[in-house]
Amino acid sequence: MAEFFDALTDEHQRFIGRQHVFFVATAAVDGRVNLSPKGGPSVVPLGPDRLLWLNLTGSGNETAAHVLEQNRLTLMWTSFEGPPLILRVYGRASVIHPDETRWDECVAKIPATVGARQYFEVAVESVQTSCGYQTPLMDYREDRNALAKWAEKKGDDGLRDYWSTKNAVSIDGLPTRRDSR
Numbered sequence: 001m002a003e004f005f006d007a008l009t010d011e012h013q014r015f016i017g018r019q020h021v022f023f024v025a026t027a028a029v030d031g032r033v034n035l036s037p038k039g040g041p042s043v044v045p046l047g048p049d050r051l052l053w054l055n056l057t058g059s060g061n062e063t064a065a066h067v068l069e070q071n072r073l074t075l076m077w078t079s080f081e082g083p084p085l086i087l088r089v090y091g092r093a094s095v096i097h098p099d100e101t102r103w104d105e106c107v108a109k110i111p112a113t114v115g116a117r118q119y120f121e122v123a124v125e126s127v128q129t130s131c132g133y134q135t136p137l138m139d140y141r142e143d144r145n146a147l148a149k150w151a152e153k154k155g156d157d158g159l160r161d162y163w164s165t166k167n168a169v170s171i172d173g174l175p176t177r178r179d180s181r
Contacts, residue, residue, distance in 0.1 A: 005127040007048035008089070012127060015087055016045055016077055020140045024053075025074040026066035031172030034062035040143050043075070044110050051075070051089065051122040052106060056147055057115040057159060057167070064118060065170035067093045068177060073122060081140060084132035091122040097177060115151030115159065117167070 005012070016022075020039055027033040042054045053075070055063065067073060073093040079085045096102045096119040098112075106112075106119040151159060167176055 002128055002130040005129075007124055008045055008051075008127055009048070012087055012129075013045040013048075015079070015085065016043060016051075018082075019077045019079070020143070021077075021080070023076045024063055025076070026063050026072065028066045028069045028170070028172060028174055031170070031174070032062075034060075034066060036063065042110065046109070046121075049124045051091070051124065052109050053120045053122065054106070054110045054112065054116060055118050055120060056113070057117045057151055057162065058147075059166065060171060061117070061163075061167040061176040062170050063120070064095050064167075064176040065172075065174035067095050067120065069174055073120070075122065078132055078135045080135065080138040084135055086130045086132040086135065088128045088130075089122065089124055090126045090128070091124045093120045093122045095120060095177065114148050115154075117163065 008016075022038050022043065023035060024038055025033065025035045036058075038053075038055075042056070044052050046052055063073070071092045071094065073091055075089045075091075077087045096106055098116070098118070103112075103119070106121075110119070154162060169175055
């Protein structure tokens with residue numbers, strides 16, 4: 001059933017490209033484990049051992065806080081359409097913020113949409129597939145545009161204020177580096 005790989009195969013990379021939703025899990029040394037659903041075309045495999053993920057502004061910023069403290073991260077995709085499969089990528093991540101020189105390099109790979117908060121570059125340590133036999137079949141309709149509309153309404157200054165007041169620390173009080181202007 002479950003199978004481990006040292007890196008992403010070409011088929012794994014194609015599978016990632018076909019999925020509309022994925023999940024991100026992180027944890028600090030102490031405190032809560034964070035598990036977040038993500039969507040849209042925001043993850044790009046950069047080869048068998050690297051992924052790039054564009055993270056948009058949200059109500060919290062737990063992933064950034066956890067990665068800054070200890071950089072472990074797990075990404076998971078499950079097929080809701082087609083043959084059943086679950087794909088997990090275990091790795092180490094680094095955070096890239098808009099004020100950093102690597103930002104433009106990331107934008108060239110995944111364009112920064114309105115509300116772009118940071119990129120995460122993930123060094124793949126291992127990959128696991130499992131059957132996904134119990135995952136339901138579900139039909140994809142469309143991506144939601146509520147976050148983009150919200151971010152457009154806030155504007156650049158409003159987003160920076162939001163980051164400073166709502167995204168500067170995790171729910172466990174860890175810094176996220178999103179309080180800088």
